[in-house]
Amino acid sequence: MTKTVPFNKAKIEEIIQTYPTPFHIYDEAAMIANAQQLQAAFSWNEGFKEFFAVKAAPNPYLIKILSQVGFGCDCSSYPELLLSESAGVVGENIMFTSNNTAAYEYKKARELGAVINLDDISHIAYLEEHAGLPDLLSFRYNPGNLKEGNDIIGSPEEAKYGFTEAQLFEGYKILQQKGIKRFGIHTMVASNELNNDYFIETAEIMFKLIVKLHTQLGIRFEFVNLGGGIGIPYRPDQKPVDIQYISNGIKKKFEEIIVANGLAPLKIFLESGRYITGPYGYLVTRVQHFKQTYRDYVGVDASMSNLMRPGMYGAYHHITVLGKEFAPKIHTYDVTGSLCENNDKFAIHRELPKIEIGDILVIHDTGAHGHAMGFNYNGKLRSAELLLRTDGSVVQIRRAETVEDYFATLDFSGVSSFK
Ligand SMILES: *Cc1c(COP(=O)(O)O)cnc(C)c1O
Secondary structure, rough: OOOOOOOHHHHHHHHHHOOOEEEEEEHHHHHHHHHHHHHHHHOOOOEEEEEEEEOOOOOOOHHHHHHHHOEEEOOOOOHHHHHHHHOOOOOHHHEOOOOOOHHHHHHHHHHHOOEEEEEHHHHHHHHHHOOOOOOOOEEEOOHHHHHHOOOOOOOOHHHOOEOOHHHHHHHHHHHHOOOOOOEEEEEOOOOOOOOOHHHHHHHHHHHHHHHHHHHHHHOEHHHHHOOEEEEOOOOOOOOOOOHHHHHHHHHHHHHHHHHHOOOOOOOEEOOOHHHHHHHEEEEEEEEEEEEEOOHHHEEEEEOOOOOOOHHHOOOOOOEEEOOOOOOOEEEEEEEEEEOOOOOEEEEEEEEEOOOOOOOEEEEEEOOOOHHHHHHOOOOOOOEEEEEOOOOOOOOEOOOOHHHHHHHOOOHHHHHOOOO
């Protein structure tokens, strides 16, 4: 599939007049269309809900847009809970899926009435002691060697997350003894997975587990949360997932296992991040230097502090040179940032059109785990985030950091007298 951008060079040049490069820009119309498609695909399931994984793109404007499509928020920390609250997403529209959680985070989750999804059996007592038990609780299941993992999340057996199957039985029994009446169950075993059948298999495992838990403990589950992890085609030769196929496959298993055992209604929840915003964000950066040594280097004004995935995972991010979309890709470059780290490269040995200083590069698929993973190492400042609205206008939804932001936690007045 050819990868395209939702703006042309003239439009970006115009935006740069107000907001200098580098910046991330999000395509609202495409994001909404995709969100609506996901909702429609699962509309057969009464109560279906996607809880957007806030960590993917922690911005209240994006949360607000998604909440208007009907999405909730999946949070895992205190600040993420605050972000969700600021966008008006509260109560059971929040799924709190955290791990190694501190008491003050559970307290905030309880205060907001979030659905709490515990990562470990020992957290039942911890939650009760520090924040009190809610009337609805969910546990995160780690299927161990029942399921193969993938590169980003690793093998479930080696993952720090979740309960073993035996702990689930024990844990729900404890909840029953404590008088809890509303139950959920969760798993998240993949990340950036493009195999459609993987999600259907996961649903099948969970549906069967729900039957087993019901048979042994008499529990009726309100929801099953199948987690996030739906992948996106970063490379032009990759195929996007077929969300309708996934939904149809899950529906079939739902009927065969849940309905057949009299366990419907059962709400299906998802907590995807990447799939929701990933393809709809672009990092826009300008070429400031060209260097020829043992290789040809294109030096841009963004660095891995704006997008860490290539440096961290060796991830591929497609690059479009604005105004040269159809030019032959007859040059091979490394596209680099300015960090004193050799893995600060957006692309290695990439075939691109001939690049000149001043060219604007658009790095694709930065809408999830892009700006969010930014950092300040080497004195790098995080960029602005812009929103390309459905009507073609552009709003800044986060300003770029300044040196003052970077120094905000230092007290320089103490330095001169410090010996
Ligand atoms: C990261 C994460 C998600 C979202 O993952 P994506 O790969 O962005 O879909 C959802 N749930 C939990 C618990 C996570 O840690």
